[in-house]
Amino acid sequence: MTDDKDVLRDVWFGRIPTCFTLYQDEITEREAEPYYLLLPRISYLTLVTDKVKKHFQKVMRQEEVSEIWFEYEGTPLKWHYPIGLLFDLHASNTALPWSITVHFKNFPEKDLLHCHSKDVIEAHFMACIKEADALKHKSQVINEMQKKDHKQLWMGLQNDKFEQFWAINRKLMEYPPEENGFRYIPFRIYQATTERPFIQKLFRPIASGGQLHTLGDLLKDVCPSAIIPEDGEQKTQVMIHGIEPMLETPIQWLSEHMSYPDNFLHISIIPRPTD
């Protein structure tokens, strides 16, 4: 039987083969070759694409280059969402490699947050972790940690160091012995078809009678359309890290084992492929 800890590794080391192509209207001095990269599902676009930027800047004139941004089939990609979430939400049922278009001009101010430096990514990442702990532990665990522990979480992510990250993160996954889980589960549910970017609500992992709430219970409560079949057919899939977990899975277990490094469960509701 697979050890639960193996799940943590599988989540951490998940990769998406990606092909980056320069937007055709960008002005280049010679032809830009596409650039191939395996993207970590758990990281962020602007954190792992320095090589992509360098590759395309080599064929462009300096004055044509401003803030880089990415787009998939016309949709600007939000760098502040984890890569795995972006893929699951927009491209999971399409052929690999994932084809992303790279832009250096006309930054879409109304759609994307700016990302002028790695500090911005770190601030965003830490803000998510802090919010997750507010939900799980009323911020007690994160506030008790020292600055160097916070730094270690970020460095672990930035340098792809599983052990370094989990040495600290395991504390954020603990709960008092008298409880059977966290206070509330940090989760967000995404659907590409809605204007609202995500659904996030307070949800307890344990019912008043002591039973463990499941993924199905969560969806029934905050997003029933995701699991209620339309005309007897299940039109949507519920996806986390590229897989469809069984709806009977306890949400406490999912939170401990399939959260992203920001300690949130990022869940995509996508159209079920018809073939």
Place this chain on the structure above:
Amino acid sequence: ASCSMAGEEEFFLEERRFKQCCEDFVKHSQQIGDGWEWRTSQDLGDGYLSKTHFQVRNRHIPPDLKEKNNDNTEQMLFAHVEEPPDDSEAAGVCSAEEVIRYEYHVLYSSSYQVPVLYFRACFLDGRPLTLDEIWGSVHASYQARLQEGPWDTITQQEHPILGQPFFVLHPCRTNEFISAVLRGSQEQHRQTNYITLWLSTVGPVVGLNLPLSYAKLAPEQSTDADLL
């Protein structure tokens, strides 16, 4: 008690109470023509307070400021809020009048159980203001308050209902000052509208001011203005 207390020291604002405070707040705003409205989202029925206003701003560009590099933001911000030069200095300064559209939204954070202030600003041609440009209009004494702590800052974030970039005043320290004031208020048996209290404290930091008449606002507001 009108506020639920999760611990001895902290006053947490439940969502129901947040909505009620906003409702009372909007009623008063309508009475005095202050422009706040409540917007409900179609899909989930949650919502937020919203206000849009236009401001004419005189942009001073002291000649030496153009040379300063952008690493020294703090210095640049204080330079922006200097008094406008008198006529004798006017020759050395270029200034342009611009109309800026400010948008303020008050949303509820279920994670922190506090209200959160989202805002953005743009010129009339649609170009959004950068954070530096917005900070330029913040009073110097409030700028110092913002420097405290790495998380008590303004950052750009995605609006949780509209999905667009806004600037946000981070909520994690809200409870510290709100609890102290609400406790004092309760001890004196004074009723307070949480939103009025909170917004009158954080608003000015980002250029948003509340007329004094809001202070008369109390929960379960009756039509008798002498209540208090």
